[in-house]
Amino acid sequence: MTSDTAPSKPAQTELDLPDMAEARNDSGVAAMIRAILSSWPARISAAVVVLIVAMAILAPFLGTVDPVQLDPSQRLQGSSAAHWLGTDSYGRDVYSRVVYGARISLAVGAGTVVIAVAAGIFFGVLTGYFRWADIIVMRFMDGLMAIPGILLAIALVAISGATLTTVLIAISIPEIPRVARMVRSVIMGVRSEPYVEAASVLGTGALKMVWRHMLPNTVAPLLVQGTYIFASAIMTESILSFLGAGVPPETPSWGNMMADGRVYFLVKPELILYPGVMVSLTVLSVNMLGDVLRDRLDPRMAKRL
Numbered sequence: 001m002t003s004d005t006a007p008s009k010p011a012q013t014e015l016d017l018p019d020m021a022e023a024r025n026d027s028g029v030a031a032m033i034r035a036i037l038s039s040w041p042a043r044i045s046a047a048v049v050v051l052i053v054a055m056a057i058l059a060p061f062l063g064t065v066d067p068v069q070l071d072p073s074q075r076l077q078g079s080s081a082a083h084w085l086g087t088d089s090y091g092r093d094v095y096s097r098v099v100y101g102a103r104i105s106l107a108v109g110a111g112t113v114v115i116a117v118a119a120g121i122f123f124g125v126l127t128g129y130f131r132w133a134d135i136i137v138m139r140f141m142d143g144l145m146a147i148p149g150i151l152l153a154i155a156l157v158a159i160s161g162a163t164l165t166t167v168l169i170a171i172s173i174p175e176i177p178r179v180a181r182m183v184r185s186v187i188m189g190v191r192s193e194p195y196v197e198a199a200s201v202l203g204t205g206a207l208k209m210v211w212r213h214m215l216p217n218t219v220a221p222l223l224v225q226g227t228y229i230f231a232s233a234i235m236t237e238s239i240l241s242f243l244g245a246g247v248p249p250e251t252p253s254w255g256n257m258m259a260d261g262r263v264y265f266l267v268k269p270e271l272i273l274y275p276g277v278m279v280s281l282t283v284l285s286v287n288m289l290g291d292v293l294r295d296r297l298d299p300r301m302a303k304r305l
Helices: 019-037 042-058 092-129 130-144 147-160 164-192 194-201 206-242 254-266 268-297
Strands: none
Touching: 019 042, 019 268, 042 092, 042 147, 042 194, 042 268, 092 130, 092 164, 092 206, 092 254, 130 164, 147 206, 147 254, 164 194, 164 206, 254 268
């Protein structure tokens, strides 16, 4: 006698669970690309950022002379065939210093994003997944957020000395609590998702749970937050260098150029104009990309569009 009962389906295993998280990760990256290509302001901003990055990479080929070469006999000269944008108060070529200055600004911006995001993910996951660490770590993060970032950076540079590494760390520390709080909120929200609870029932370990089921949900918010951190780091580095608390004065950076040119502003205002335009253009373009990504990747904002 045969049974009419249909064969039972095999129980869902742990291997089936990561598909949802991985799909969200892929859709987040794809959505980011679509967001950049969705409007002309985003395309123009992306093109400007690409050009500035290319300028920084190709600085040895684009620069006409050594950016730190001193020539007092040619100080405060106007534009010429030898010096396209003239020279500064030390006879250094302004054009070459503007080109090489992109390297410092982009290095500080990218380095700050890497440090802040890496540390923020660690503390955010720690406090969002392990409840016992939430009170201790987040109270410390709240204390850091209570201190103005520029003042904290100036204090750290004053204590450790003005080097590129010190400036990078000093700018990164105030950004870590913001990333940590954002990651923490995402992790705490994902903990109640059905596929996360199913993975927990199946005995998935904590590290595997976080890596395969939780972190993919932070990709889109981290991309948006990273653009703002990048722009803020460039602006902070310029402020620190302008105040004399940034990278060494001889280093060709946009902030140092504005600091050197402020004394001669009435005589030769372009010494501040050229690096100031580059800082403004870079920060504006990156912030516009961040706004577009926020509007497109944030479901609450997307409903309003």
